Amino acid sequence: MTLATTQVAGDAVGAEPVEAGVAPGSRRRDVVLWVDGVTVSFDGFKALDNLTLTLDAGELRCIIGPNGAGKTTLMDVMTGKTRPDIGGVFLGARDFDLTKRSENEITRLGIGRKFQRPTVFQGHTVFENLELAVAGNKGVLATLFGRLRKTQRERIEQALETIGLRDQRGRRAGLLSHGHKQWLEIGMLLCLDPKVLLIDEPVAGMTHQETDRTAELLQSLAGERTVVVVEHDMDFVRKIARQVTVLHEGRVLAEGSMENVQNDPHVIEVYLGT
Ligand code: ADP
Ligand code: MG
Secondary structure: OOOOOEEEEOOOOOOOOEEOOOOOOOOEEEEEEEEEEEEEEEOOEEEEEEEEEEEEOOOEEEEEOOOOOOHHHHHHHHOOOOOOOEEEEEEOOOOOEHHHOOHHHHHHOOEEEEOOOOOOOOOOEHHHHHHHHHHOHHHHHHHHOOOOOHHHHHHHHHHHHHHOOHHHOOOEHHHOOHHHHHHHHHHHHHOOOOOEEEEEOOOOOOOHHHHHHHHHHHHHHEOOEEEEEEOOOHHHHHHHOOEEEEEEOOEEEEEEEHHHHHOOHHHHHHHHOO
């Protein structure tokens, strides 16, 4: 199977990405993930309503919107937890539909998700948590017997460096602060070397200092990977935002720079104005 990114063009909200044969003057983009016309209904209520969204390779995207807008459902669809009634989710090539894959397969294909509450192994050390993550489901025994491959060790060291917990490597995860646990979990995701990282409310409950450090961390991850952040803390979003997508009632209400989105009358009316 190929995961080559598809060359597409078009910036307009909801515009269908066009494959090569791009209109003159339009910007070329490497779309890594494409949610195409997805509808998800719960008992007739549309949590997502014909939603189209494209993510470029290496971008940092913030997704905001009022409660019930469909943000979590969107992440559920991207990770195979929820299947859409209509529409597809494409990774790289247009014929590669993730809605036909299992959650585990989607993880292996390079979409990592961090839920709001950290789910680290409290009784294990920071290093052991990363070891377990790098080894994946079937690698627990190999890990216990110290049979990590060199590349795996390197990946762990790199993750420790990235999340800034090198000096805490021998500490039991249960003793870490809330913020450090969140970073450890991001480190565990990094051990799987994802192309796309989906992160739900990373700074809820963090101190100011941890929040600032998390902003730096997420910014440092983008570029090499695509990072998607759902967050309510608007100060935090302002700090890290490049492209922002505003969801409302299962649809994209606005998309663009933070400045553009903030000044959009529809957005002010349904979200920011309150
Ligand atoms: P957000 O994360 O933006 O707050 P959600 O994606 O969690 O929004 O929810 C979108 C809408 O779909 C809400 O009205 C929610 O009540 C509804 N919803 C989400 N999941 C389910 C479910 N499993 N069953 C029924 N309704 C659901
Ligand atoms: Mg939610």
